Every structure is written in structure tokens, then in C-alpha cells.
Amino acid sequence: MADEWPNSGIDLHLELDVAEGLRTGLERALREAVRSGRLATGTRLPATRRLAEDLGLARGTVRAAYDQLIAEGYLAARQGSGTVVALPPQAASMPSAAPAAVEQPRHDLRPGGADASAFPVAAWLESSRRALRSAPADAFGYGDPRGRPELRAALAGYLGRARGVSAHPDSIVITNGYLHGLTLLATVIGGTFAMEDPGVPTHREAVRRIGARVIPLPVDDLGARTDLLTGLDADAVEVTPAHQYPTGPPLHPDRRRALLDWAGLSGGLIVENDYDAEFRYDRKPVGALQGVAPDHVAYLGTTSKTLGAALRIGWMVLPPRLVAPVADARLHADHHTEHLGQLALADLINRHGYDRHIRTSRQRYLRRRDQLRRRLAGFPIALTGIAAGLHALALLPPGGPSESDVRTAAQAHGLALGYLSERTELPCTRQGVIIGYGRPPDHAYASALDALTATFAGAQQLAKHVKR
Ligand SMILES: Cc1ncc(COP(=O)(O)O)c(C=O)c1O
Incomplete structure (x- = not known):
């Protein structure tokens, strides 16, 4: 006989066909x-x-x-x-067409990720507990499409002090990460977006899917070619001025000036992607562009590199004219970002746990960057973009191994990397390998570097073989 379990509390949906009783x-x-x-x-x-x-x-x-x-x-x-x-x-x-499992590389040095194993679990738990205990009742219902006032106030202080952003809590909109903010802006502005090339293919594709036009803005050693903007007829331009993704330089002062001039003359919007601003090693921090032209710049940041991409929490600091339209677009898309994570983040920032975590992470990534530089010192590559961020670009000189040689050798060593040609829509003038040193947990980094050096050695062999 079935046990009389007092009340398991589960709801059970059953379709009863009672034809046979x-x-x-x-x-x-x-x-x-x-x-x-x-x-x-x-x-x-x-x-x-x-x-x-x-x-x-x-x-x-x-x-x-x-x-x-x-x-x-x-x-x-x-x-x-x-x-x-x-x-x-x-x-x-079982469903016969189950999606194929995503294959995990043995060694993961792809760019774009932080060390997920370093998420500050104890600090987050403490902040979440404190935030939940003191949350006002309205935090558990629908709220302002711009996000929780607690987080907007905490961010206004943090971004002002750490990044030179001129932010009032009223002009901040909390997002589900950078990409989400970009798509909201594309929804509101539409028209044509000039986007750095090379850049992030997913970002371009997302803007196109909204129905906006994307035109490539070339990049050179001084950053984005903002001097070309006057001829491009764009409504908005997306740039990574503190650390060009993926090539690495900060936007040269002349180019910053050209960008601001373009915005002032055309009324176009600058979308400032400050995706990894917290990680600067041996160069002076570059203050946010928004701080000098808050009426022309939408400043976007994210926790994806500092805490982890799983949180899906980012922010926009908007020119006043865009706040209401963006909030309206947000309301009609999904109301707002979930509240409880926002409250926890506000607590973490206010108690300086966010700063502490960033400082520790900065030390970790600096150590890794230095190890990477040492391990690649003997190879005929130009390692660039290493003064900041969580990735470096190894430019492959003509006559040496090609991207395809590196890719072949990397596959043999179970190593995943990024490639410059995959991040551009313009004719490829340079070949390069993008090495992300953020992703592996500490204990896996040394073996990932072994795989990387073996890959470059293997690629050299392949290149020699082909030439002979
Ligand atoms: C250039 C760039 N921008 C932004 C992001 C962060 O995007 P999100 O906040 O949507 O995770 C990344 C992450 O890889 C990136 O590489």
C-alpha cells in the first residue's frame, strides 16, 4: 500500500482519460x-x-x-x-533530436571571458542575505524600468569615482549586460550604426536583427578610425575607447577629439563600450569619454568581466534625451532586470566588496598576463594589447605561420583560441590570434599555457612544411 506521506507539496498535472474508468x-x-x-x-x-x-x-x-x-x-x-x-x-x-552537447575544449584561451571559478561566492552570499533582509516590499513586485534605485545610486557613485563618468541615478538604466543595452539603443535609435571592425560579431548581428544598418568602422594602431566618420552618415557609433576590442590600444587623443566633434556636429550618439575598464596594468587608466560629453555619449558597462557573465547585470548612463525612450522600450520588452541581484550588487558596491574583488582579480590577471608574455617571448609574433584587459593579440608576421596553421595545431592540442579574421567583415589585412587569459581557473592556467606554446611550435612546423 502507498505510504501516507503527509503532504509532499508538489503540484501534479495529469490528463485523465476516464473512458475506461x-x-x-x-x-x-x-x-x-x-x-x-x-x-x-x-x-x-x-x-x-x-x-x-x-x-x-x-x-x-x-x-x-x-x-x-x-x-x-x-x-x-x-x-x-x-x-x-x-x-x-x-x-x-526521449526526444530523438536532442541538441548536441557543446564540446568543451580541453584548454580554453578564448577571449571574452573572466575566470568563473573566482566568483566571490562568500561576499555575494553575504550581500544577497543583507539585501534580501532589508529589501522594501516593493522590491518583490514590478518596478521602474530603469532598475532599482539602490543600484542606480550605488553605480552613480562608483562610476563617478572609478571611471570619471558623470552619472546621476536618474540617467542610469540597469540592463542584462552590455549586449542588452546595445540592442535597446538600436531599438530606440534605429538607422545606421557604425561599429568598430574588428569587433564582436555577435554585437553586429544583434544590431542587424533589430533592423538597424551596420557599417564597419575600421581600426588601426591608434584605435577606431573616427576621422572617417564625417563621410559615413551614421546615427550612432559604437566604440571601445579605453581598450579597443580585440586589438588593444586606447583611442588616440586625436581620434577622441574627432569622435566628439562628429557627435557635436551631427547630433549622432556615441555608444561607449567600457567592457573591461577595470583591468589596467602598466598604463595609465583612460577616463570614460562620457565624462567630457555626457549629452552625446551613452556609456555602457557590465559585470561580465568583473564578477561573471552569469549574473547578466550591466548598466547604461544615458544622455537625458534618451532616458525616457529607453525606459519605455524596456518596459515594453521585459519590464526590467530582476531586482534581487540588483540589490545584492548595490550592497556589494556600497560596502566596497566590489572594489576589493576587482583589486584581487586585477592582481590575478596581471600575473597571468606576465606568464603569457614570458612563455611567448621566443616566438616570432608581435604580442600587442597587453597593457590592459583579459586578452592579448598575437599578430602573425607575413612569412610565418598563418591563422590556419595555428588553428590546426591548436586543435591537435585541444586548445580553443580566438582569431582576428573571425572578428572582421572588412578585407583581412592582418592575421592574428586572440589569446584570452581570463577564462581558465588558476589551477588550469599553466597547462593551458603549455598547450599554447606547443600550438605555436606546431604552427611553425606546419608553416615550414608548406613552404618547402
Ligand atoms: C567587447 C565586449 N563588449 C562587451 C562584453 C560583455 O558583454 P555582456 O555584458 O553582454 O556579457 C564583452 C564580453 O565578452 C566583450 O568582449
């Missing part, structure tokens, strides 16, 4: 739910009294159905834990 219908529905995997092995079923009430059946009917399925092996009666599902779902009923 109530008990048979219930047995059939339970059997089907177990077979299909809708009820996973180990799931505790509701007590017979509860299920009988929910389905409008007699308790004896439910008990009899449970007993039958226990006899058939679908369910099991467990002392102290009621009736549980005993059978794994049948393979035949």
Missing part, C-alpha cells in the same frame, strides 16, 4: 508521465489525500492506482518519504 485513467496518466520523463526518477508524488482532492476523486481510487504502479515497478513506497517515482524514463520516448 477513473482508476484505470489515473494509472494510465501516471504511467505515461513516468515513461516520458515528465516525472523524473526520485520525484515524490503527492499524498493520496492531496491528489484525490486535486483531481476530485475518492482517496481509495488514488491509493489503488498508486498500489498498482508500485506493483508494476513505476513507483516505490519509501519509508518516511512517501511514494516516489522509481523508473528512469524509457529511451524510446
Whole structure:
């Protein structure tokens, strides 16, 4: 007989076909739910009294159905834990076209990621607990599309002091990360976006999917060619002025001036992507462009590099004219970013736990950057963009290994890297390998560097072989 578990508390949706009787219908529905995997092995079923009430059946009917399925092996009666599902779902009923699992590389030196294993779990837990305890009741309901006032106030202070941003809490909109902010701006502004090339292909594609036009803005050793903007007829221009992605230089002062002149004359919007501003090693920090032209710049930042991309929390500091339209677009898309993470982040910033975590991370990434530089010193490559950020660009000189040689050698060593040609839509004039040193946990970094040096050595061999 089924155990009388007091009340398992689970809701159970069952489609009852009672043509052959109530008990048979219930047995059939339970059997089907177990077979299909809708009820996973180990799931505790509701007590017979509860299920009988929910389905409008007699308790004896439910008990009899449970007993039958226990006899058939679908369910099991467990002392102290009621009736549980005993059978794994049948393979035949599993969906046949399950998505292929994403293959994890053995060594991951792709750019764009931070060390997820370094997430400050204890500090976040403490901030979350404190934030939840003191959260006002309205934090648990719908709120301002711009985000929680606590976080907007904390960010106004932090961005002003750490990045030279001129931010009032009213002009800040909390987003689900940089990409989300960019798509909101594309929704509101539409028209044509000039975007740095090389840049992030996903970002270009996202803007195009909104229906805006994307034109490439070339990049050279001084950063984005903002001197070309006057001829481009753009409504907005997206730049990474503190650390061009992926080539590395800060935007040259002449180019900063050209950009600001363009915005002043055309009324166009500068979208400032400050994605990894916190990580500067041996060069002076470059203050945010927004600080000198708050009416022309939408400043966008993110926690993806500082805490981890899993949080999906970012921010925009907007020119006043864009605040209402962006908030309106947000409201009609998804109301706002979830509140509880925002409250935890506000607490972390206010108690300087965010600064402390960034300082520790900066030391870690600096150490890794130096190790990388030492390990690649003997190779005929030009390692650039290493003064800041979480990645470096190894330019491959003509006559040496090509990107394709490196890719072939990397595959042999189970190593994932980024490649310059994949990040550009313009004719490729340079070949380069983008090496992200953020992603691996500390314990895996040394072996990733071994794989990297073996890859460059292998690529050299391949290049020599082809030339002979
Ligand atoms: C250039 C650039 N911008 C922005 C981001 C962060 O985007 P998000 O905040 O959407 O995670 C990244 C992350 O890889 C990046 O490489």
C-alpha cells in the first residue's frame, strides 16, 4: 500500500482519460508521465489525500492506482518519504533530436571571458542575505524600468569615482549586460550604426536583427578610425575607447577629439563600450569619454568581466534625451532586470566588496598576463594589447605561420583560441590570434599555457612544411 506521506507539496498535472474508468485513467496518466520523463526518477508524488482532492476523486481510487504502479515497478513506497517515482524514463520516448552537447575544449584561451571559478561566492552570499533582509516590499513586485534605485545610486557613485563618468541615478538604466543595452539603443535609435571592425560579431548581428544598418568602422594602431566618420552618415557609433576590442590600444587623443566633434556636429550618439575598464596594468587608466560629453555619449558597462557573465547585470548612463525612450522600450520588452541581484550588487558596491574583488582579480590577471608574455617571448609574433584587459593579440608576421596553421595545431592540442579574421567583415589585412587569459581557473592556467606554446611550435612546423 502507498505510504501516507503527509503532504509532499508538489503540484501534479495529469490528463485523465476516464473512458475506461477513473482508476484505470489515473494509472494510465501516471504511467505515461513516468515513461516520458515528465516525472523524473526520485520525484515524490503527492499524498493520496492531496491528489484525490486535486483531481476530485475518492482517496481509495488514488491509493489503488498508486498500489498498482508500485506493483508494476513505476513507483516505490519509501519509508518516511512517501511514494516516489522509481523508473528512469524509457529511451524510446526521449526526444530523438536532442541538441548536441557543446564540446568543451580541453584548454580554453578564448577571449571574452573572466575566470568563473573566482566568483566571490562568500561576499555575494553575504550581500544577497543583507539585501534580501532589508529589501522594501516593493522590491518583490514590478518596478521602474530603469532598475532599482539602490543600484542606480550605488553605480552613480562608483562610476563617478572609478571611471570619471558623470552619472546621476536618474540617467542610469540597469540592463542584462552590455549586449542588452546595445540592442535597446538600436531599438530606440534605429538607422545606421557604425561599429568598430574588428569587433564582436555577435554585437553586429544583434544590431542587424533589430533592423538597424551596420557599417564597419575600421581600426588601426591608434584605435577606431573616427576621422572617417564625417563621410559615413551614421546615427550612432559604437566604440571601445579605453581598450579597443580585440586589438588593444586606447583611442588616440586625436581620434577622441574627432569622435566628439562628429557627435557635436551631427547630433549622432556615441555608444561607449567600457567592457573591461577595470583591468589596467602598466598604463595609465583612460577616463570614460562620457565624462567630457555626457549629452552625446551613452556609456555602457557590465559585470561580465568583473564578477561573471552569469549574473547578466550591466548598466547604461544615458544622455537625458534618451532616458525616457529607453525606459519605455524596456518596459515594453521585459519590464526590467530582476531586482534581487540588483540589490545584492548595490550592497556589494556600497560596502566596497566590489572594489576589493576587482583589486584581487586585477592582481590575478596581471600575473597571468606576465606568464603569457614570458612563455611567448621566443616566438616570432608581435604580442600587442597587453597593457590592459583579459586578452592579448598575437599578430602573425607575413612569412610565418598563418591563422590556419595555428588553428590546426591548436586543435591537435585541444586548445580553443580566438582569431582576428573571425572578428572582421572588412578585407583581412592582418592575421592574428586572440589569446584570452581570463577564462581558465588558476589551477588550469599553466597547462593551458603549455598547450599554447606547443600550438605555436606546431604552427611553425606546419608553416615550414608548406613552404618547402
Ligand atoms: C567587447 C565586449 N563588449 C562587451 C562584453 C560583455 O558583454 P555582456 O555584458 O553582454 O556579457 C564583452 C564580453 O565578452 C566583450 O568582449
